[in-house]
Amino acid sequence: MSSPSRRRVPLDTPERLAEVLAAAIDVVAEVGYERFNMDLVAQRAHVSKGSLYQRWPSKAHLIVAALDANRVEMTAPDTGSYLGDVRELAKRWLRAEMPGDRRGLLLALLEGSRRDPELARLMTEQLGQGGTNPMAEVLDAAKARGELPPGVDLELLAELPLSLAITNVLFKDQPLTEDLVDRIVDGLLAPLLGIGDHRE
Incomplete structure (x- = not known):
């Protein structure tokens, strides 16, 4: 059984969504665009890969959403x-x-x-x-x-x-x-x- 810190939870709150988008920024900065994928973000953010694809049809869409959410105004x-x-x-x-x-x-x-x-x-x-x-x-x-x-x-x-x-x-x-x-x-x-x- 997975520990509470490792369980995968849905993107049902703004806080969880922000965590996932921040994780996407972290991952792409660490591994580069070519190696970036939904599996890595799912592991980092403790969310299912299916939940990611339900919101973002491709890694490009996820990265741009993450950039937009973390835009420095x-x-x-x-x-x-x-x-x-x-x-x-x-x-x-x-x-x-x-x-x-x-x-x-x-x-x-x-x-x-x-x-x-x-x-x-x-x-x-x-x-x-x-x-x-x-x-x-x-x-x-x-x-x-x-x-x-x-x-x-x-x-x-x-x-x-x-x-x-x-x-x-x-x-x-x-x-x-x-x-x-x-x-x-x-x-x-x-x-x-x-x-x-x-x-x-």
């Missing part, structure tokens, strides 16, 4: 400078509580979206909609303050910090840390744009 900071806002926004995201190893999760999602068109489609359709875009708000505020050089491409500038972080994770095997945020802000954005964040 951020508001745009107002430090008085573009660089200060970028620094604060990135560090808030790093400090926010969420399940799973972020570096492992990032690698798994990049791998999965490249190999599985269904995952790429679901991430675009379900995660790319709704909510606020704090980085866009940061750029709008910087533009209103006259901080940004004429002709700068705001869309590319919005993507630059995350792209640099991904490059460090993928090609330099570096973790996502606050030190990396400071390097991106002080070592690239500041000299590239010719501006400062007015820190004391």
Whole structure:
């Protein structure tokens, strides 16, 4: 007979659902997208595999649901400078509580979206909609303050910090840390744009 801690229970409460979705994040971050499967999540969350398939028809659907449930909602900071806002926004995201190893999760999602068109489609359709875009708000505020050089491409500038972080994770095997945020802000954005964040 299974012990109480190992018995499989249905997904009949919001708390249990949250546990399963957090387990999915943990598992995919640990094993990667290719090795991720419903059996591993069922074992981790102590739920039947059939219960998982009743809610999510594929592992891609489960992962996207888990990402959506654990989405870190951020508001745009107002430090008085573009660089200060970028620094604060990135560090808030790093400090926010969420399940799973972020570096492992990032690698798994990049791998999965490249190999599985269904995952790429679901991430675009379900995660790319709704909510606020704090980085866009940061750029709008910087533009209103006259901080940004004429002709700068705001869309590319919005993507630059995350792209640099991904490059460090993928090609330099570096973790996502606050030190990396400071390097991106002080070592690239500041000299590239010719501006400062007015820190004391």
